[in-house]
Amino acid sequence: MLELNSGLILWTILTFIIVLVILRTAAWKPLLGALAAREESIRASLREAEDARAQAARLLEENKRQLAQAEEGSRRIIREGRDMGERLKAELLEKANATSRGMIEQAKEEIRREKDAALIQLRSEASDLVIAAAGKILDANLDTPKQRQLADAAIREIAGAAER
Amino acid sequence: MNIPAIQISADAPRTAADSLHALADTARALAEHGAVPGGEKGTVDFTELLHHVQDAKELDSPFGILHLPQFPPFHVAGLSIDMSITKHVVFLWCAALILCVVAIAVARKNSRRPVPTGFGNLFEMVVVFLRDEVAVPNMGSAGLKYMPYLLTTFFFILVMNLLGLIPWGASATGNINVTAGLAIIAFVMIQASAIRAQGFGHYLAHLTGGVHWSLWPIMIPIEILGLFTKPFALCMRLFANMLGGHIVIVSLLGLIFVFGSYFIAIGPVAFVVGINFLELFVALLQAYIFVMLTSLFMGLGMQAGESAHGGDGHDGSVDHST
Numbered sequence: 001m002l003e004l005n006s007g008l009i010l011w012t013i014l015t016f017i018i019v020l021v022i023l024r025t026a027a028w029k030p031l032l033g034a035l036a037a038r039e040e041s042i043r044a045s046l047r048e049a050e051d052a053r054a055q056a057a058r059l060l061e062e063n064k065r066q067l068a069q070a071e072e073g074s075r076r077i078i079r080e081g082r083d084m085g086e087r088l089k090a091e092l093l094e095k096a097n098a099t100s101r102g103m104i105e106q107a108k109e110e111i112r113r114e115k116d117a118a119l120i121q122l123r124s125e126a127s128d129l130v131i132a133a134a135g136k137i138l139d140a141n142l143d144t145p146k147q148r149q150l151a152d153a154a155i156r157e158i159a160g161a162a163e164r
Numbered sequence: 165m166n167i168p169a170i171q172i173s174a175d176a177p178r179t180a181a182d183s184l185h186a187l188a189d190t191a192r193a194l195a196e197h198g199a200v201p202g203g204e205k206g207t208v209d210f211t212e213l214l215h216h217v218q219d220a221k222e223l224d225s226p227f228g229i230l231h232l233p234q235f236p237p238f239h240v241a242g243l244s245i246d247m248s249i250t251k252h253v254v255f256l257w258c259a260a261l262i263l264c265v266v267a268i269a270v271a272r273k274n275s276r277r278p279v280p281t282g283f284g285n286l287f288e289m290v291v292v293f294l295r296d297e298v299a300v301p302n303m304g305s306a307g308l309k310y311m312p313y314l315l316t317t318f319f320f321i322l323v324m325n326l327l328g329l330i331p332w333g334a335s336a337t338g339n340i341n342v343t344a345g346l347a348i349i350a351f352v353m354i355q356a357s358a359i360r361a362q363g364f365g366h367y368l369a370h371l372t373g374g375v376h377w378s379l380w381p382i383m384i385p386i387e388i389l390g391l392f393t394k395p396f397a398l399c400m401r402l403f404a405n406m407l408g409g410h411i412v413i414v415s416l417l418g419l420i421f422v423f424g425s426y427f428i429a430i431g432p433v434a435f436v437v438g439i440n441f442l443e444l445f446v447a448l449l450q451a452y453i454f455v456m457l458t459s460l461f462m463g464l465g466m467q468a469g470e471s472a473h474g475g476d477g478h479d480g481s482v483d484h485s486t
Contacts, residue, residue: 005341007237007246008219011253012336012345019260020316027267028312031291034275041278 123162130158217410219339220251224332252336259323259336267319294318298456302463306361310462313353317346318455325406325447329440337450338406340399347399350458354394358465367465394461398454405450409443 134151223230232254237246270287274280280288299307299314321337328335336342359367373383416432416439 004344005219005246005250006243007248008250008252008339008341009345009348010245010247012256012342013349015256015260016316016320016346016349019263019320020313022264023267023316024312026264027271028315030271030275031267031288032295032311034271035288035292035295038278 119162126158126162130155214414217334217338217407217414221248223251223254226332251334252339252342255324255327255334255336256342259320259327262327263316263319263323290318291315294455298452298459302456302459303357303466304463306466307459307463310353310357310459314455314459317350317458318451321346321402321454322447322451325451326444328406328410329443329447335406335410337402338410340403343399343403346402346454347395350398350454350461351392351395353458354461354465355391357462361466394457398457402450402454405446409439409446413439413443 137147137151221232221234223232232249232251234248235246237244237248239245266287270284274284274288277284294314295308295311299311303310324336324342327333328338337346355367358370362370371384371387372380373387375383413436416435419432420426420429
């Protein structure tokens with residue numbers, strides 16, 4: 001155990017170097033290479049996952065903003081529609097009112113004109129009647145003071161009516 | 165370690181192995197004198213047990229003892245090098261083979277699928293731990309290019325440690341020569357990474373400790389000593405921890421032979437089961453500590469370079485070895 005045996009030392013060194021040379025190319029290089037490659041791929045995956053997460057967050061943010069914009073837009077459109085409806089309604093109402101007022105005016109005008117015409121006709125007819133009645137009365141007894149009085153009163157009355 | 169089975173135990177036992185031999189001698193002496201009931205069982209050679217933690221020229225297997233091929237030592241530059249295949253060499257190779265098969269299978273499986281499962285996941289968890297908790301905190305991102313070395317060291321030591329826990333197995337890391345080999349590689353890696361990070365000139369300048377030139381004769385030997393104590397501590401720590409656990413198990417089992425009774429076996433066996441679980445933990449812990457300290461030392465050398473470039477200089481790297 002303790003005595004020196006240079007042959008065994010040499011065997012050890014020789015064996016070790018051979019094992020080292022064999023394993024260096026056949027085992028350690030592939031093993032460490034695979035390890036490094038896996039670590040690199042894990043690191044890359046993590047980085048990609050982080051990127052994807054950030055992108056998703058960005059998209060979500062953008063979506064939210066767009067949604068808010070769309071909501072705002074729709075609200076504006078509704079408000080505008082309602083305003084336009086109100087305005088339209090008021091306009092139509094105004095127009096209808098104006099039309100009806102015009103028609104009423106026209107009708108009133110017509111009525112007045114008809115009434116005037118009727119009055120004129122009535123007056124002329126009344127005067128004809130009065131003249132006829134007066135002729136007949138005159139034929140009978142124009143001289144009777146009482147009857148004259150009556151005729152005067154009647155004429156005055158008619159005239160008053162016509163005046164009115 | 166061919167210590168004779170019977171030894172004069174009056175000598176102060178210097179190593180754990182010596183004390184175990186002393187224990188074995190006591191047991192045999194007791195058995196021979198018939199002092200223990202059922203003493204005839206005590207004639208079992210206790211040193212047999214100790215073989216399991218020692219290097220050997222043969223291999224115990226379920227099919228009997230296999231004799232390993234032996235070569236005559238050859239001489240290089242006055243050194244006699246015996247490249248014979250021993251038990252620990254065999255388990256060194258077993259660990260290398262198991263590690264290669266498992267690691268390559270896991271690498272294939274994991275690089276094919278986007279998400280690893282089961283054992284591949286466990287394996288990868290350890291790899292990630294070593295990368296993110298050991299290499300990067302100690303060496304910074306520059307340490308990533310030393311990951312293959314650290315991973316190989318960790319899993320190689322771990323498999324060798326664990327092989328000692330299976331029946332007929334042995335921990336090659338319980339042999340100081342194996343841990344010395346690993347420590348020499350660690351030494352080379354620590355110096356190489358330091359030179360690579362700060363350049364050879366700054367590396368040499370760092371050895372002066374950044375003190376006044378008149379102190380260099382003191383400082384330079386200390387710094388150079390510091391370079392060697394770090395891997396030496398790595399070597400001793402791993403070896404002693406792995407051997408220690410096995411010796412505890414052998415000692416506990418040895419109690420059965422000391423008392424020479426099967427009835428006493430319940431206690432030691434229960435303890436040995438507990439120690440085995442502890443060993444499982446220690447196997448993992450020591451592999452971790454070896455790699456952790458290696459990367460710490462590498463990181464110190466590399467950062468010393470950075471601060472030297474910054475002009476400040478020295479961070480006092482003499483001490484942190486033991």
